Amino acid sequence: MAAIEIRNLRLDLRESENVLRVIENLSLSIDEEEIVSLVGESGSGKSLTALSLVRLIACPPARFSGGEILVDGRDVLQMTKAELRAIRGRVVSYVFQEPGASLNPVLTVGQQIKEVLRLHCSEEARDEDVGRLLRLVKIPDPQLRMNDYPYRLSGGVQQRVVLAMALAARPRLLVADEATTALDATVQTQILDLLKELRDKLGMAILLITHHLGVVRDIADRVAVMYAGQIVEMGPTKTLLLRPLHPYTRGLIECVPRLGATAGHLRAIPGQVPRLGSYPQGCRFHPRCAWAQSDCSTREPDLEEIEPGHWVRCPYWKLTSTDTGHEHR
Numbered sequence: 335m336a337a338i339e340i341r342n343l344r345l346d347l348r349e350s351e352n353v354l355r356v357i358e359n360l361s362l363s364i365d366e367e368e369i370v371s372l373v374g375e376s377g378s379g380k381s382l383t384a385l386s387l388v389r390l391i392a393c394p395p396a397r398f399s400g401g402e403i404l405v406d407g408r409d410v411l412q413m414t415k416a417e418l419r420a421i422r423g424r425v426v427s428y429v430f431q432e433p434g435a436s437l438n439p440v441l442t443v444g445q446q447i448k449e450v451l452r453l454h455c456s457e458e459a460r461d462e463d464v465g466r467l468l469r470l471v472k473i474p475d476p477q478l479r480m481n482d483y484p485y486r487l488s489g490g491v492q493q494r495v496v497l498a499m500a501l502a503a504r505p506r507l508l509v510a511d512e513a514t515t516a517l518d519a520t521v522q523t524q525i526l527d528l529l530k531e532l533r534d535k536l537g538m539a540i541l542l543i544t545h546h547l548g549v550v551r552d553i554a555d556r557v558a559v560m561y562a563g564q565i566v567e568m569g570p571t572k573t574l575l576l577r578p579l580h581p582y583t584r585g586l587i588e589c590v591p592r593l594g595a596t597a598g599h600l601r602a603i604p605g606q607v608p609r610l611g612s613y614p615q616g617c618r619f620h621p622r623c624a625w626a627q628s629d630c631s632t633r634e635p636d637l638e639e640i641e642p643g644h645w646v647r648c649p650y651w652k653l654t655s656t657d658t659g660h661e662h663r
Contacts, residue, residue: 337507337539338387339363343401345386347611348394354611357382357563364507364539371542371554377607379563380543384509388426389418423454427505431512433492437484443495444480454503467498472528490521511543526553548590551575559583562608562618565637569644579640579651581623625653
């Protein structure tokens with residue numbers, strides 16, 4: 335059963351007199367207790383997709399021009415404001431990249447967690463409830479930490495506090511939007527391990543958003559690769575990392591440093607992600623693609639299932655699949 339299902343989502347943004355289509359026919363489902371990673375460079379539309387799940391995007395200037403976002407068979411795009419408030423935090427909850435920006439600097443950790451508990455759970459939020467959440471995210475000495483102000487905490491502990499707040503109402507889906515990017519490598523690994531452990535303990539699904547394919551191998555069940563407002567490849571994590579079929583996926587993998595790689599082995603993807611809504615005709619990746627063919631600039635490819643559960647948006651995927659051994663170690 336899906337915790338949430340996106341069907342053919344289309345999102346437009348109005349800019350002056352122009353209407354820009356920034357997300358185009360995007361479909362993605364996340365099953366109960368599944369971890370799905372949405373991967374792509376900055377500007378690919380990942381965060382817009384995540385914020386769309388419970389309509390956290392200002393409309394206008396944004397406008398949902400098509401598709402459905404289904405929670406328990408109900409379309410989020412048709413919900414009233416009261417219905418949206420009922421699922422925000424309780425069904426879908428968020429953890430973002432900068433924990434310091436998510437925390438109020440003039441309130442203690444305990445006060446902020448109690449505020450979330452009162453909003454989503456009960457008017458009587460107690461210190462014991464705060465301590466339980468802090469222990470859940472493995473913050474030591476919770477009785478002391480709940481009286482701290484955010485500035486006294488490291489970035490890693492701040493992120494655990496934000497995670498505790500996101501888990502206060504026991505959501506069915508946790509969205510972690512670049513939640514580990516601002517942390518050093520050791521703390522990043524700890525947070526990712528914690529997310530996986532919390533998935534197992536709480537039985538929730540997780541949507542992990544990142545621009546770094548190297549972090550998903552040990553945590554994600556499936557990966558969806560996004561470029562210029564579209565999903566260009568999607569499949570089981572091990573399959574996608576061992577046998578990337580889309581040129582963009584392969585480029586992302588080759589951008590990640592690997593232990594033991596020879597000097598000069600690291601390659602960058604030429605060019606830049608197109609500006610939101612200003613996408614080239616045909617395949618949106620063709621201006622940057624080393625395997626582009628003559629019709630790639632005019633023919634817009636469909637997302638096709640090449641093998642069970644493995645989808646790719648490239649008719650020339652066989653050109654990129656001749657090499658193997660792309661798994662990150």
